[in-house]
Amino acid sequence: MNIEKLLGETVLNSWKSVNQRVSALLAQLSDEQIHEEIAPGKNRALYIVGHLTAVSDRMFPLLGVGERRFPNLDPVYLEHPDRTEADPLAPADLKAAWEDVTTRLTDALEAFTPEEWLQKHTAVSDQDFAKDPGRNRMAVVLSRTNHISYHMGQLMLMQNSR
Amino acid sequence: MNIEKLLGETVLNSWKSVNQRVSALLAQLSDEQIHEEIAPGKNRALYIVGHLTAVSDRMFPLLGVGERRFPNLDPVYLEHPDRTEADPLAPADLKAAWEDVTTRLTDALEAFTPEEWLQKHTAVSDQDFAKDPGRNRMAVVLSRTNHISYHMGQLMLMQNSR
Numbered sequence: 001m002n003i004e005k006l007l008g009e010t011v012l013n014s015w016k017s018v019n020q021r022v023s024a025l026l027a028q029l030s031d032e033q034i035h036e037e038i039a040p041g042k043n044r045a046l047y048i049v050g051h052l053t054a055v056s057d058r059m060f061p062l063l064g065v066g067e068r069r070f071p072n073l074d075p076v077y078l079e080h081p082d083r084t085e086a087d088p089l090a091p092a093d094l095k096a097a098w099e100d101v102t103t104r105l106t107d108a109l110e111a112f113t114p115e116e117w118l119q120k121h122t123a124v125s126d127q128d129f130a131k132d133p134g135r136n137r138m139a140v141v142l143s144r145t146n147h148i149s150y151h152m153g154q155l156m157l158m159q160n161s162r
Numbered sequence: 163m164n165i166e167k168l169l170g171e172t173v174l175n176s177w178k179s180v181n182q183r184v185s186a187l188l189a190q191l192s193d194e195q196i197h198e199e200i201a202p203g204k205n206r207a208l209y210i211v212g213h214l215t216a217v218s219d220r221m222f223p224l225l226g227v228g229e230r231r232f233p234n235l236d237p238v239y240l241e242h243p244d245r246t247e248a249d250p251l252a253p254a255d256l257k258a259a260w261e262d263v264t265t266r267l268t269d270a271l272e273a274f275t276p277e278e279w280l281q282k283h284t285a286v287s288d289q290d291f292a293k294d295p296g297r298n299r300m301a302v303v304l305s306r307t308n309h310i311s312y313h314m315g316q317l318m319l320m321q322n323s324r
Contacts, residue, residue, distance in 0.1 A: 003276050006295060007169040010280075013296055014304035039201030042319060114165050118172075133168060134175055142176035142307075149308040150315035157204060157316065 004114035008138075011117070012109055015141055018148050019102045022052065025155055026098060031091045038154045043082045045158060046091060048151050050077035053098045056105060059144060063137050064122050065108040070097050109141065166276035170300075173279070174271055177303055180310050181264045184214065187317055188260060193253045200316045205244045207320060208253060210313050212239035215260045218267055221306060224283050225299050227270035232259050271303065 026034075026049065034046045043051075054073035060066040076085040089097060117138045120129040129135055188196075188211065196208045205213075216235035222228040238247040251259060279300045282291040291297055 003280060004165050004169065006280055006298075007166065007173075007276065007300065010296055010298060010300045011169075011173065011304065013301065014308065017305075018308055039204070039319060042201070114169065118165060118168055134172055136168075136172060138169065138172045139175065142173065142304075143179075145304075146176065146180055146308060146311040149311035150318075153312035153315035154319065156312075157201060157319075 008112060008114050008117050011138060011141065012106075012112075015109060015145050016106060018145050018152070019106065021152055022049075022148060022155075023099065023102065025152070025159075026095050033158065034091045036158060038157050043154070045155055046087060046094065047077060047082040048155055049094055049098060050087070050089075052148055052151055053094065053101055054078050055144065055147060056098075056101045059105055059140065060108075062121050062123055062140055063108070064119075066104070069100065073097070112137070170274060170276050170279050173300060173303065174268075174274075177271060177307050178268060180307050180314070181268065183314055184211075184310060184317075185261065185264065187314070187321075188257050195320065196253045198320060200319050204316070207317055208249060208256065209239060209244040210317055211256055211260060212249070212251075214310055214313055215256065215263055216240050217306065217309060218260075218263045221267055221302065222270075224285055224302055225270070226281075226284050228266070231262065235259070274299070 029045060034049065035044055037044050038048065050073050053070060054077045057068045057070045057073065060068050072088050076088055087094075118133065118136045120126070120133075120135060121137050121140045124132075124135040191207060196211065197206055199206050200210065212235050215232060216239045219230045219232045219235065222230050234250050238250055249256075280295070280298045282288070282295075282297060283299050283302045286297040
């Protein structure tokens with residue numbers, strides 16, 4: 001495998017492993033547990049899962065790899081704080097939405113060539129991208145991978161003492 | 163800039179931005195706040211900062227880029243749970259240790275060529291690395307970047323409602 005391809009592969013592995021951790025946690029969380037707050041007065045696990053699913057769903061147009069499927073999550077889990085809007089999906093359906101989004105996104109990323117990883121994302125203009133080629137698809141994937149890890153650290157507070 | 167170099171640069175930017183978020187938060191945390199728990203019964207912020215500093219300090223030998231400076235953090239922040247050992251450093255000294263480690267690590271990563279990013283880390287044998295070239299320095303840096311994000315999500319619970 002050449003250097004460029006291996007660099008892309010290494011980033012993809014990081015994305016996959018973080019997404020798999022979320023999926024593994026969701027598989028363990030009962031419908032009752034997912035409604036609990038991660039800590040007193042903080043977001044419910046359900047809200048965080050809805051938030052992560054919405055953010056990942058928005059990556060399809062952002063990376064130019066397809067259409068979103070769950071735009072109805074945005075008002076509840078991106079635009080309003082927890083417990084101000086009704087949850088649009090039952091826990092089982094939200095978990096299925098997460099799996100659907102993460103699986104299809106990962107399939108799309110698997111197909112990227114090194115050149116495709118470095119193409120601009122759709123939220124940056126041609127002009128701005130010419131000035132800063134760092135605003136590419138890989139930067140989006142790395143940023144979202146960190147965002148998932150950030151909330152995973154919060155979800156894990158429900159499970160153990162740390 | 164060629165493709166390989168830009169891929170490495172994009173990963174480095176992600177590392178830098180996550181580390182800068184921690185540094186910015188530490189600059190805001192008073193000595194009193196850093197002793198608070200991130201949520202009732204959970205780790206103190208000080209413990210998490212000690213933990214992150216120890217983990218980053220261990221990256222020097224792991225990546226083969228120098229000697230560690232703060233091995234005395236390990237027993238307290240890696241090997242024992244919070245509040246079982248005395249904190250070895252005052253908050254100001256721990257913050258300075260974090261800055262020292264993150265600055266020197268970032269300098270070392272800045273100097274990596276694409277080939278150097280893909281060299282094996284020191285915790286994998288030549289034999290295992292031959293089987294799986296994904297066990298390289300970039301994989302370590304991505305894993306540690308996610309680890310910092312994970313704990314950053316916990317530290318931020320002190321600051322806001324989410």
